[in-house]
Amino acid sequence: MTTQQQETQDAGCARYVYRLRVSATAEKLLTGEWGRCRWIWNECVARSKKAFADGEMCGPARLDTMLTEARAGNAWLREGSSVPQQQVIRDFGRSRAKALKDIKAGLPMRQRVGMPGRKKLKGSRPSLNYTRRGFRLKEGRLRLAGGISLTVVWSRQLPVDPSSVRVFRDSVGHWYASFVLPAEVQPLPRTGAVIGIDWGVKELATTTSDAHDLPHPQHG
Numbered sequence: 001m002t003t004q005q006q007e008t009q010d011a012g013c014a015r016y017v018y019r020l021r022v023s024a025t026a027e028k029l030l031t032g033e034w035g036r037c038r039w040i041w042n043e044c045v046a047r048s049k050k051a052f053a054d055g056e057m058c059g060p061a062r063l064d065t066m067l068t069e070a071r072a073g074n075a076w077l078r079e080g081s082s083v084p085q086q087q088v089i090r091d092f093g094r095s096r097a098k099a100l101k102d103i104k105a106g107l108p109m110r111q112r113v114g115m116p117g118r119k120k121l122k123g124s125r126p127s128l129n130y131t132r133r134g135f136r137l138k139e140g141r142l143r144l145a146g147g148i149s150l151t152v153v154w155s156r157q158l159p160v161d162p163s164s165v166r167v168f169r170d171s172v173g174h175w176y177a178s179f180v181l182p183a184e185v186q187p188l189p190r191t192g193a194v195i196g197i198d199w200g201v202k203e204l205a206t207t208t209s210d211a212h213d214l215p216h217p218q219h220g
Contacts, residue, residue, distance in 0.1 A: 014183035016158060020142070020167070020175040021151040029148045030167065030175070034126035036080040037088045040067060042118045044092040060093045081145035083134030091129065092116055127168040135165050142167075142177055152177060 022030065044063055051058035067089060071077045077085070095116040102112040134145040137158075142150040144167070162179035169175050196208040205214040 012183055012185055013163075014181050015178050016162075016181060017176055017178045018155065019153040020177050021153060022175045026148055026150055027175075029146065030128065030169075031126060033080050033084060033128055033146060033148070036077055037084050037128060038119045038121075038124060039077075040070070040085050040088045041092055041116075043070065044089060045116060045118050048092075048096060048116075058096075060089060063089045063093065081130075081134060083130050083145050084128045087129035087131065125169050125171070127166060129164065129166050131164050132162075137162075150175070150177070 043066065047063065047066055048058045051062075064086070067082075067085060071082065071085075095113070098113045099115045128144075130144060136143050137152075140152065140154065142152050142165070144150070150167070158179060158181060160181055162181050164180045166178040166180075167175065168178070194208075195212065198206045200206055200216075202216060203213055204216040205212075207213055
């Protein structure tokens with residue numbers, strides 16, 4: 001697979017996405033980890049709704065306390081790594097904060113980000129986030145906290161050490177690893193030259209420069 005490089009929302013960062021080869025054992029561990037993270041997300045949704053009904057605050061600190069208590073009282077949660085579980089709370093907090101911001105700004109319903117809802121067993125794709133202390137790269141393999149070892153299909157080498165990784169499964173069952181790397185932004189020098197572009201049918205792109213016109217390759 002060709003590596004996909006794309007800018008993230010954070011300036012100065014880039015993502016490198018690689019296909020993973022996942023054994024039956026590793027997939028069982030990943031889906032088990034996702035099941036625990038999904039439970040934590042749904043618990044955050046429930047706690048958030050209850051706090052709203054009671055007129056109380058429900059910030060990340062309160063949810064962190066909830067996670068600590070949940071891990072202490074549930075052995076099956078402790079079987080998983082705390083790293084992706086903590087990241088679930090961070091993701092939930094950001095999603096909820098964005099929804100509240102849109103409500104406070106008075107945006108129309110069609111433009112608002114909805115409040116985070118429950119993740120169902122069917123219909124929600126596994127997605128696990130690991131910070132630097134939750135993974136490492138060794139001998140070309142991605143080793144996640146919890147003893148999960150994955151084979152990465154390296155289409156090219158990472159230029160620097162990644163700061164985090166997201167392991168996810170797509171709609172057809174393929175697994176991928178998305179690494180976040182610091183990237184140096186180098187803006188191009190200003191030349192003062194300008195060009196206008198008009199997208200069409202016969203001419204895919206007609207510009208103000210005849211040398212840059214792009215004819216449609218399949219127009220008949």
